Amino acid sequence: MSRKVVFVADFFVDQVVGGGELNNEELIKLLRESNFTVDKKQSHTADLHFIKENLKSFFIISNFIHLRPECRNFLSKNADYIIYEHDHKYLASRNPADYSYFHAPAAELRNYFFYKNAQKIVCQSHFHKEIIEKNLKILKKLISVYMLTEITTRKKIC
Numbered sequence: 001m002s003r004k005v006v007f008v009a010d011f012f013v014d015q016v017v018g019g020g021e022l023n024n025e026e027l028i029k030l031l032r033e034s035n036f037t038v039d040k041k042q043s044h045t046a047d048l049h050f051i052k053e054n055l056k057s058f059f060i061i062s063n064f065i066h067l068r069p070e071c072r073n074f075l076s077k078n079a080d081y082i083i084y085e086h087d088h089k090y091l092a093s094r095n096p097a098d099y100s101y102f103h104a105p106a107a108e109l110r111n112y113f114f115y116k117n118a119q120k121i122v123c124q125s126h127f128h129k130e131i132i133e134k135n136l137k138i139l140k141k142l143i144s145v146y147m148l149t150e151i152t153t154r155k156k157i158c
Contacts, residue, residue, distance in 0.1 A: 004037045006054050008046050009062035020086040023124070023145075024062050027084065043067040048074055060084050061118070076117035083118045085128070090115050090136055102131045109135065116141075 011018070013025040031038050039057075041050065044066035051059075051071055059081035064072065075081055088094045090111050096102040115121060115132075121142050123129035129142050 003035065004039070004054075004057040005031055005060055006039050006041055006046075006057045007031075007060045007062065008041050008043050008064060008067065010043050010064065010066050012040055012042070020063050023086065024084065027060070046071055051075060051079065055079060062086065064089065072111065072114045076114050081118055082120040082122060083115060084122045085132065086124065088131070090132070096131045096135070101134075103134050112136065 007024065007028055009021070009024055011021055013021040015021075028038050028040070039054075043064050046067060048068075048071060051074055055078060059075060059079050061067070061075070061081055062084045063086060064083075088096055090109055091098075091104050092108045092110055093104075096104065099105070099108070115136055116138055118141060121132065121138070123132060123142055123144055126144060129144060132142055133139055
């Protein structure tokens with residue numbers, strides 16, 4: 001596996017100090033401390049040309065609202081990537097509390113194949129993991145952020 005990671009997010013902590021951005025920064029620090037090269041790329045600037053040029057890298061996809069659909073589609077078919085899940089981008093409302101027992105109807109699901117084709121989906125908590133399991137039914141791919149920390153400190157991502 002490549003020692004180079006391309007970390008894709010809508011924003012980074014030097015642009016927006018939000019919860020997702022702070023979590024991303026901690027993971028980036030951990031990866032760099034584990035001798036990974038990490039290139040940050042804002043999702044709106046990650047076009048097909050960039051992705052193809054970096055296809056031998058490992059991608060961590062965080063917040064991806066501004067990642068073009070054709071880029072998500074290409075990544076899901078051709079790249080090694082995980083989704084570092086922050087805020088339920090597989091739901092139309094992005095809020096599982098909008099649905100009875102946090103279970104959305106199928107018509108409300110979004111980005112299903114992007115999640116399904118990821119090598120792993122990193123969840124922020126056990127509760128977060130249970131909600132994703134309930135909605136996407138892709139159990140074997142879900143790991144907690146604590147598991148990711150353990151994996152990266154052993155110098156291996158997937």
